Amino acid sequence: MATATVAEIENNIRTIAQTNRVRISEFFLDFDKLRSGYVTETQFFRTLWLNLGVKMTPGEEKLMAAKYDINRNGRLNYRVFCDNIEKGFDPNDVRRDPVTQKVIPEEFLGTQRSVRPLSPKSESRLEELLKHMGQFYKYHGINLRTCYEDFDRHHIGKVTESQFYRNFPGPADVDSEDMYLLVMKYRDPGNPGLVVYLNLHHDLVAIAQKMALADTSLSDITNVTDYLVPEPEADPTLQQSFDKIRVAVFKNGVRTPEFFRDHDKLRSGIITENQFVCGLSLAIGKEAQLSRNEIQKIAEFYKTPDGRVRYKEFCDMMENAFNIPDLDKKPTESVVRPPRGALSRTLKGMTPEEEERVVKVVNEIADQVAKRRLMMYQYFKDFDRGRGYTRVITKTQFGRLLHFLSLNVTSEDFKLLCRKFEDPATGDVNYPAFVQTVDREFVGFTMNDAEQPMEEGKSSKSKSPTEMTMDISQVNIEDLLARIRHHVLTNRLRVAEYFQDYDTLRSGSISKSRFRRGLALLGLSKIGHHDLTDPQFTVLCKYYENTQKPDQVVWVRFLWDLESVFTQPNLEKMPTYRVPAQEIFRVPKPGTMDWRYASEEHQAIFEEAMERLRQRANQRRVLAKPVFQDFDRHNNGYVTQGQFRQCLTMLELHASDPEMAAIEAKFCNDTGFNYIAFLAELQPPEKQQLRYLERLQDMRATNQKKKLPELNICTDFESLIAKLKTKVVRERIRVLEFMRDYDKLRTGRMLKTSFRRALDLCKFELKESEVAILEDKYKSFQQPEYVEYLKFSDEMESVFTTKELEKAPMLDVEQFKPPVEWEQNQLLPEAEEMAKRCMDRLAEKVRKHRMQLFPLFEDYDRVHNGTVSRSQFRRVLSELDLGSLVSDQEFNLIYEKFDVKVGGKDDVNYIGFCDMIYDLAKFEWRKP
Template structure:
């Protein structure tokens, strides 16, 4: 027993020092244990205690520790077991005892153990009162006692001298000499005379503050019996009604009540004057809650203190949490206070009996017009409601303007009654949803009266839950799988991707909850394409249940059954297997009527109606689809029944009620009215023909045709080179720049295909035969597939200069002058004689009359290139009265002689013609 007591004292002292110094003892022992075996030698063990904690144990204490932790009896200490004893954390493998009972909290040397010098009971009680006063003073002024003495404690030993303690004592001012002496006697260090442990005093003050806050919280919880501020409930019914009005106004308008009071409370004490509270309450919800001066005064009286001030913080806390509980996620079992059913609805204003009778007549007349004209009134009102959020009110001027726009003419006196009936008490505007519901039977809205009628006979007792069975489902397994296959086929979904994340081991089995979540991601939920009920989920879980694990599902088998809509697996093993077409897996929308089972009368009525509507739509050339698409906001091909009837009215395709019912029975389903199928039957369109094969045949036929022969190609090489040199000279083309990019190694040769490509880039516009002449002329002697392009470039660019002219300085360089194109035109001898005679006749008349030929030609030469068309050339000669001298054959000779190619078109060079005429007429140069 004596050894056990010694060990407990050692453990407690070491545990206290470790917690005081905030150190982990294990980390210091591990430095001696390189192999992490959990054992170190005895000298290392005691050296670590002395260096880390500054503990020097006696021989008896050392022997007691060695006897307890030297398990191997080999001179090595099990330091891990020692550290676990010091830390005293709970054992995670001990599931019998409570973890809090297993943990030992070590008292700090300068912390919770304060009885260093015990005093008498009277002195202790007086000391506690003194510490409470000091704690309140320090908390109010934000004083930290520890920082007041740290400047004197240079070595951070948590002690100061007695004179230093007196000198830096921060107060409060009402502490006298006897109180100071009591503090000195209490916190004098027993081991070091003349020194006071100020850290013990600091910790005591902090502990008293924490205890005070905890006592206040317990008192608050004891008074309220809940952990939030509930709505106030007083004995005065009138005051309760006022609080209810304020709560509803705060909740509906989103008012932050604290913002209207805290500016008056500079110290954040939670208390303000009566006038400040009245002003803040009136500004916050005075208008929204319709509070009178007397009602505000009642609230003031309820929260007034004896000194005349008002506790606004308690009022704001109640209003901020009117229908909510703060930090509700931390209190899952807390009952939330719900508002009374209908309390948040905007109630309608009560009128006198005569006014109520008149308002009913007015509303009945408006309702008849709305029903007869099938008006949708709510969107027109909603367009005017464009504030930060939908306020569900419009001004009276806007209300009257909308009624006039809809041609719902109401007398001025009746309009005042309607505005008074549906007036919002807070803003004075008109509550248009309530008005629309009163006159439109198809509009779904909320009013307090309807809510009260629906709630009659309803109790707050929940219906008893019963287990879900397969019999609860109205859909069989085959129909359900057909619906799932249709969704997967339509949206081209990869089903396995929605389940394999839940099966990291790829076992093919997941839990029922994970299976249901995967189906929800697949689109089988209330937000998806099909609402999978609990009974339908039960069917799938039972069919694909894992026999070894009844709470799990074979998801891979489900994926296999669903994805067979695309193809059959392992087709490479059965090449002759015929895969069924995917169209057989498509099913109609849920709720679609089985038209085959309809009666003959019903079918005849439907066919007669569709035939009549088809004829009318064809005669009037109606474009019906855009009208339906305006109502189809989700682009799913469906509209509501009311929208379908409204569309037919807009298209002037009228039908009786029986015919409407027949159409709705044929084309309606659970989603709505399928207007796509209706329009396909009303205005059938031929499907586009598959033209791919036909276009492919045309393309092949086009490619198989022989190329057309070249038009007017150059047959000799000299003429071809002259043509190229002329173009290069006129357009100043550097042919080598286009060629060298295809010769990366600068070998002077290039492929014939690259040579053709380079000629195209030069825009020489050569014919096929002309390119072949060049390839044959400059073909490489080493390889027949290559062309010596450098020789070609040198011969072309010789028109500018002679290559290597520096080696022949005496050589005369003759500049190349490209011949005019018309000079290359050659006539035979007979044609040449006729051409000469014609030109002489024209020149003789021009000489006699001194005519000027250029001005008329220039009027037709808009781009100033010296050419005109053949028709323009003949027109000018006619205007000059020279055409009578020229026959048709001679015109053709003139055109042929002065012909030039401009953009592939044959034009006439009128400049050469005019100069030749002037030369034959013996005119001076450029005269007349």
């Protein structure tokens, strides 16, 4: 009882899920963060209630919890529940049909058709009624769903009872009792007065499918041979007729139902025998060359007991020639393709005497075409009257062209040619077949399995080039692979990129044509680096042939054989394996002589000749390479043997014939004479010394950072603070603005690294030792790696005002005055005395002559900072005739006394110098 109740609950949930088109598993994932497949009972039932509207009773919840609480820990396995609800088929159960494993809910819209089920008599009557309605709808092509969609504005599959009665499509013999029975069966118990027409539609579809399966005469055709072979094998003539019709329908694109449908007004698929014969003759009789007897046999095959013909089955077979209907729903079916040449235009058969005469005429025309080198196809193509080139011309046009090309034949021979190359469908002349027969170099049109008379006394059936035997005994697979490896290694090619696009399923094998195409892209073709001949390609295909599919090549094996020049596969599994050097995969060009196997006499002649040529070239200092390059138009390092001898003559490097033959044997191959290798032995270049390690050591030594000695630093805190305050006053710097951004919480502290960064932003230009002094002074005692920047900022701000001045209104504020830089300079007493005597001499002369000192100094002070360089200072005194009064020692003392630092350079403060001279000369302030 419990199992049945759980099954009913699951069926109800399954119906609701299908009606709403939802996947229940998506709603449980929000509660299962770890994707364990389990949720709590509360989460399980809450999900069903909120998302599906399923509210269970306590008893039903206990039954569901007992079934899905697998581990008995209070957590329900929602994955098993979702698998049961969204049940498809078990892929591991191969003994049962997947269709029988599916659980499909009966009610599409989730309704219960009646609270009280109908009586067995009413159920049987309803079943008969549905079968009758299904046959009626199928015969008349009626779809019940479309009849009620106009009333169903919300597309919920339901209409009112009045709307159901009003638009009921029949049949006419359904009385009011039957209609009432339908309403009682398909009414919606949740919404009184509504009828679920969509459930009725699906029941009719299901009954129609069961009736179709039960009907043996119109059973489902699931095999492609049912379309292609409708006649038993007892009558081969009928089978040939079907093949001809199928090919003609496929080639001409004939829609066969169009020729029978007008005779079938009721669309029953059956017409009379005379109508079938007329329609078939009109549709494909001429194109397929059907005789009256063949058409009659086909009509007899599809004839019914009442004398009519089932044309629908015939049309289904013809419409699906070489194809399967609904192939997208049958992925496992294999389509039978037409045999090679079945769709080509064949030539007519003739008597042996006529064939012999046609062969003689065609050979005569072919000889004239070969001698005169005529290109015939273009002349015939101009007369082709079809837009898509029908490849046929009229017999009159054919005769005119033969006369125009001076290929005159007798009238009887012309008639034979027209009969031989006549197109069966149109009766015109198939000119591509004629051109291909008489012009052996014409390959623009291919006829497969077509008779082509070529030579007298021989069979007229031509052989394709692929069927001709080729000699592959001279091809060595090892030498060929070595040559391809050299090509891949030299050009650094990734072989997989040229083949993997052809292997969409990543099966590791592709067809031979695609393999040839990939090799051409790789550079193995006539226009590539290496000409891969047909025998070589055949050997490659046989070597890498797929044993299961002989028409394919295992390109993955070919890939690993080539990429072994770079590395080995699965190298991580063999840590001790040593990859061979890439140089062993390099091979010389074809035709190169292996000098190791040359005779001793040959080698002696070569060495003696090269030594003599080398000495002469060194004595005369010959520059030989430009002479060879003049003959090397392709810049590939090769010239011909004649050009090589000519170059030696131009360079006056003479050699005898045996010596010349020995040199050519060493450096010649199929490409030509390798003059690059010859010049490397004739004038070997100096070997470059490997100095990379030495250069690397020099660069490392150069890039090693060494700390430079600090100059002009402040060694104590007082002098450093005075220096900073002076800079703050002169440049009007607000130190707090640069530091508060590093203290987001306004704690008054910052990291030492941030403190250094803030000092750099202030442009204080402090040295490492000076920054260390500030960090030690303002270090935080609570956190040693922090600095109390607020105290430092207050100290710097004190040069402008006193902090919290509002608390001391009577305090006298003294503004910080930065000291004059040159006044801080101190000299020794003896030096100070000597400098004072020098200044007195200069002041005495300035007083006597009333000299102006500032103008000349200002001319050199372009930035007006009150300083000049020492050379400029000395030049100004010389121009004022004061330089003769000062010795070199006194100049140095003046430099030291008025020295100021500007950009790390020692300059002279000429303003202080001039003011002191004017004071000593007793001039008034700023006069003269």
